[in-house]
Each structure stands twice: as C-alpha cells, then as structure tokens.
Amino acid sequence: MASIINDANGLRRIQFVAPCGARKAIRLGKIERKSAEAIGRHVEALLAAKLCGETIPRTTAVWLTQCGDTLKAKLAAVGLTDACAKIPTLQEFLTEYLTYREAELKASTMMVLHQAARWLVRALGADVRLNTITPADADRARAFLLNGRAKATANKWTRYAKEFFNAAVRRKVVSANPFEHITGLAVVGNAARRVFVTDADIRKVLETIPCSQFRLIVALARYGGLRIPSEGLALTWADVNWEHSRLVVRASKTAHHADGGVRVVPIFAELRPFLEAVWDEAKEGEVRIFSRYTDVRMNLRTQFNRWILQAGLEPWMKPFQNMRATRATELADAFPSHTCAKWLGHTERIADEFYRSVTDEHYARATGVPLGGAKSGARVTQKEAQHVTAESRTEQKHSTENLASEGFMRDSATHCDIITNIKVGDTGFEPVTSSV
Numbered sequence: 334m335a336s337i338i339n340d341a342n343g344l345r346r347i348q349f350v351a352p353c354g355a356r357k358a359i360r361l362g363k364i365e366r367k368s369a370e371a372i373g374r375h376v377e378a379l380l381a382a383k384l385c386g387e388t389i390p391r392t393t394a395v396w397l398t399q400c401g402d403t404l405k406a407k408l409a410a411v412g413l414t415d416a417c418a419k420i421p422t423l424q425e426f427l428t429e430y431l432t433y434r435e436a437e438l439k440a441s442t443m444m445v446l447h448q449a450a451r452w453l454v455r456a457l458g459a460d461v462r463l464n465t466i467t468p469a470d471a472d473r474a475r476a477f478l479l480n481g482r483a484k485a486t487a488n489k490w491t492r493y494a495k496e497f498f499n500a501a502v503r504r505k506v507v508s509a510n511p512f513e514h515i516t517g518l519a520v521v522g523n524a525a526r527r528v529f530v531t532d533a534d535i536r537k538v539l540e541t542i543p544c545s546q547f548r549l550i551v552a553l554a555r556y557g558g559l560r561i562p563s564e565g566l567a568l569t570w571a572d573v574n575w576e577h578s579r580l581v582v583r584a585s586k587t588a589h590h591a592d593g594g595v596r597v598v599p600i601f602a603e604l605r606p607f608l609e610a611v612w613d614e615a616k617e618g619e620v621r622i623f624s625r626y627t628d629v630r631m632n633l634r635t636q637f638n639r640w641i642l643q644a645g646l647e648p649w650m651k652p653f654q655n656m657r658a659t660r661a662t663e664l665a666d667a668f669p670s671h672t673c674a675k676w677l678g679h680t681e682r683i684a685d686e687f688y689r690s691v692t693d694e695h696y697a698r699a700t701g702v703p704l705g706g707a708k709s710g711a712r713v714t715q716k717e718a719q720h721v722t723a724e725s726r727t728e729q730k731h732s733t734e735n736l737a738s739e740g741f742m743r744d745s746a747t748h749c750d751i752i753t754n755i756k757v758g759d760t761g762f763e764p765v766t767s768s769v
Contacts, residue, residue: 335376337369345369347376352384357411372404379413388508394420394464420506423466424459430500439585441563441629449493452478464507466498471511483526488518528649530555530659532603537644545610546625550633552607554653557598558660558677560584561653562629568622570615578605584678598676 335349338358347359347369359376361369378393389397397405397414408414421429427450435443456474457466474494478487491512498510535555542548550566553559563585572581584594600608611622621627638648649655657677664673 335373335380337366337373339366347373349376349380351380351412359407359411372400375400376408376413379408383413388505389420389464390508391464391467394462395467398462398465420462420464422460423457423463424454426463426501426506427454427497430497441585444630445489446493449490450497452490453494453497463501466507466511468511468514471515474512475515491515492518526650527658528651528655529662530649530652530656534644534646535656537646538641539607541640541643544625545607545614546623547633547636549607549611550623550626551637551656552604554656555660556601556603556607558657558664559598560586560657560678562626562631562633564678566623566626566629569620570612570622571620573600573608573612573622582678587678594678596675596678 335347338346338348340346343363345361345364345366347361349357351357359372361372375393375396378390381387382389382393397408405414431443431446431450434446438446453474456477457470461470471494475487475491478490495510495512495515495518498507498512501507502510535551539548539551542551550561553565553568554561557580559565559582564582567583567585568580572583574580578600580598580600582596582598584596587594608622615622616624626633634652637652641648641652661673661677664676
C-alpha cells in the first residue's frame with residue numbers, strides 16, 4: 334500500500350515498500366492532498382502490476398502518458414515504470430504478431446492480415462502504446478474505417494482488429510480488448526452488389542479477348558463457377574479428365590476443411606471448347622494449364638474491365654465473383670441444391686446468402702410473360718374485351734318477375750326498393766350487427 338506523508342511547509346510525498354523490501358518514497362512537492370491521493374492510487378496500481386507480473390490497468394497506462402516528464406522520471410527512479418517500458422506500441426505489436434503467424438497461415442491470408450494492420454495503424458497511429466487504447470479509440474477507429482468504404486469492408490477490418498487485441502489479451506500485454514463492445518460484424522451478402530452476367534453479354538466479351546488463356550480464365554468463372562484467381566490459376570493438366578469430362582479443383586480457401594478443399598466438378602459443355610483451345614496450344618510436357626498467368630496476386634480485373642468496355646458493355650462490380658454467382662444461380666435451376674453446392678465448393682446456406690439470386694428469367698417462367706414483356710396491342714385487346722363484357726352485362730338486366738319465374742326469387746319477395754330496408758339477421762359469419 335502507498336501512504337501519503339505530509340511534511341513541513343505543505344510538502345507531500347508518497348511512501349511505499351518496493352518488491353525488494355526496501356522503503357521508497359516519491360516526493361511530490363506542494364500539492365493538494367486530493368491530487369496526492371489520486372497519484373497514490375496510480376502508484377498502488379503500478380506496484381501491484383510489478384508484484385504480480387500483470388499488465389498495468391488501462392486507466393493508469395493512460396495517466397502515465399499524461400502525467401508529465403518530471404513525475405515520470407520520479408516513478409522510473411523508484412522502479413515503478415519498468416513494466417510500462419515493456420508495453421509495445423501498436424506498430425511494434427502488430428509487426429511481431431504477424432511475423433509469428435506467418436508460419437501457420439497461407440500467403441493469401443497473411444496479405445489480408447497485413448492490409449487490416451495497415452488500416453488499424455492509420456486509424457490509431459503507429460506509436461500509440463497498446464495499453465493506452467480505449468474503447469473510445471476503438472469507436473474512433475471504427476468510424477474511420479466506415480468513412481468512404483463499404484460496410485462489409487469496414488466490418489472485415491474491424492473483425493481483424495478484434496483478433497489482434499484478443500491476441501494481446503491472451504499474451505497479457507493488455508487487460509481488456511478495446512474493440513470487444515463492437516458487434517454486428519458478421520459476414521453477410523450484399524444483394525445490391527450482385528449482378529447476373531447473362532450468357533449473351535459474356536459471349537460478347539469473350540469475342541474481344543485475344544488471349545486463349547485469359548478466355549479460359551473467364552470461362553472457368555462464368556461456366557465452371559470457379560474462384561478466380563485462386564482456384565483457376567492452380568489448375569494443372571493432371572487435374573483434367575478428358576474421358577469423363579471432369580475437373581479436379583483445389584480450393585486454398587477451404588483447404589483446412591475435412592476434404593482438404595478438393596472437389597471434382599464437371600467440364601460443362603460451355604466450358605470445354607475454351608479448355609480444349611488452351612490444350613491445343615500447350616507445349617509438350619507442360620504441367621500447369623496457365624503458363625502466362627501464374628501469380629494469384631496478379632490484377633486480372635483491370636485488364637478484364639478493358640475488354641468489357643471494348644465489347645460495348647459497362648463493367649460490373651466484382652466481375653469474377655459475380656460470374657461465379659451467376660453460374661450458381663443457373664445450376665440451381667437445373668440440378669439439386671446439394672449437387673450445386675458440392676460442385677461450387679460451398680454450403681447451401683452460403684450459396685443462398687452470397688451467390689444465388691432471382692433473375693428476370695425466373696419471373697418470366699412464373700408468369701408466362703416473355704422477357705420482353707407482353708405486347709402493347711395485347712394489353713389494348715384485353716382492355717377492349719373487358720369493356721365489351723362489362724357492357725353486355727349491363728344490357729342483360731333481369732326484372733324481378735323474370736327472376737321469380739326462373740326460381741331465383743321467392744314469389745313473396747317485394748320490390749327492390751323495399752328490400753333495402755329489411756333488417757339483416759343477428760348471426761352469421763360476420764360480427765353481429767343490427768342493420769346495413
């Protein structure tokens with residue numbers, strides 16, 4: 334425990350017993366007792382952290398950054414701030430943490446983690462001490478990530494920020510995760526960014542692409558439903574079974590699953606010509622299908638968008654993912670759901686949330702109306718037919734005598750102007766009422 338000692342002339346000091354057993358003091362000079370007691374509470378927190386080998390409480394860590402150089406020097410002189418020196422900055426911790434994870438994670442995953450780390454440093458600063466970051470700082474970082482970005486992207490970076498600080502808590506670098514209170518970060522599909530790439534449109538684009546290997550990349554996404562670039566560029570000729578028209582696909586994204594991320598998909602009729610074209614051009618002894626495109630980090634989208642523009646079309650968002658999603662929708666119309674999910678390498682729930690969509694073709698099949706819509710003349714004819722029918726009904730009015738003679742009215746029924754005043758019964762299907 335730290336004690337406040339009042340010396341002569343209003344001077345105050347804090348006295349405590351160090352872990353080594355020696356009695357030490359911090360001279361504060363002339364200050365109010367309330368201020369001395371506040372400092373004493375932080376001294377006790379520093380002393381407890383040193384005795385127990387725990388991290389300094391966040392409030393004390395923040396106070397240390399604001400208490401001034403003179404007091405910091407006095408705390409260091411009595412050995413209370415040694416533990417603070419061991420607290421890394423945000424940049425130091427992230428660099429060490431990511432280096433440690435490289436041994437167990439794929440290069441593609443590490444690339445995403447490094448991106449998340451860079452955004453977090455931009456939001457909070459590289460030199461901020463890890464234990465001084467508060468929930469308010471986390472809210473500020475969250476607002477920074479949301480500014481000008483899709484919510485799904487901001488959610489992804491925030492999830493990684495939580496992961497970084499969870500690691501810091503496990504290592505006892507900090508006592509709590511400042512991002513823990515931020516929720517609602519689940520990955521969800523965004524239907525607004527989903528585009529159905531029609532066969533006619535993709536055929537126009539394929540005609541503009543001069544490279545057979547790039548045409549195959551596009552065909553693998555649009556007609557094979559493969560993930561591009563990871564699954565497509567990893568293909569080898571040994572994965573192609575020409576006799577049975579099947580293709581072995583290895584998904585690095587799901588390599589940690591029980592099946593090792595390996596699946597067998599059909600070489601669809603639409604896909605086969607593009608695969609055969611590349612086979613015909615392959616050199617003797619070629620192992621990989623793609624000899625020009627070998628790095629999954631290559632930017633395929635930029636060049637692909639140029640060819641889309643050359644085809645007279647407007648580039649769509651996330652082109653390769655939307656082509657895969659389009660194929661998922663088409664296959665769901667022709668094959669059982671579990672079969673489609675197996676071929677595309679995801680669960681049925683993921684397919685429904687991220688890939689499959691309702692198209693105009695679905696509405697046309699449901700209504701029987703062609704995609705171009707009903708002809709205007711048909712609508713006019715229908716309207717005229719309805720009008721004629723309505724007129725014929727007005728002409729075929731029956732008198733009460735005729736109705737009675739045909740058995741539709743009892744002989745005792747009175748004229749219609751009297752019927753309107755007859756009371757309605759008290760019971761029936763509708764609530765009880767006295768009259769209409």
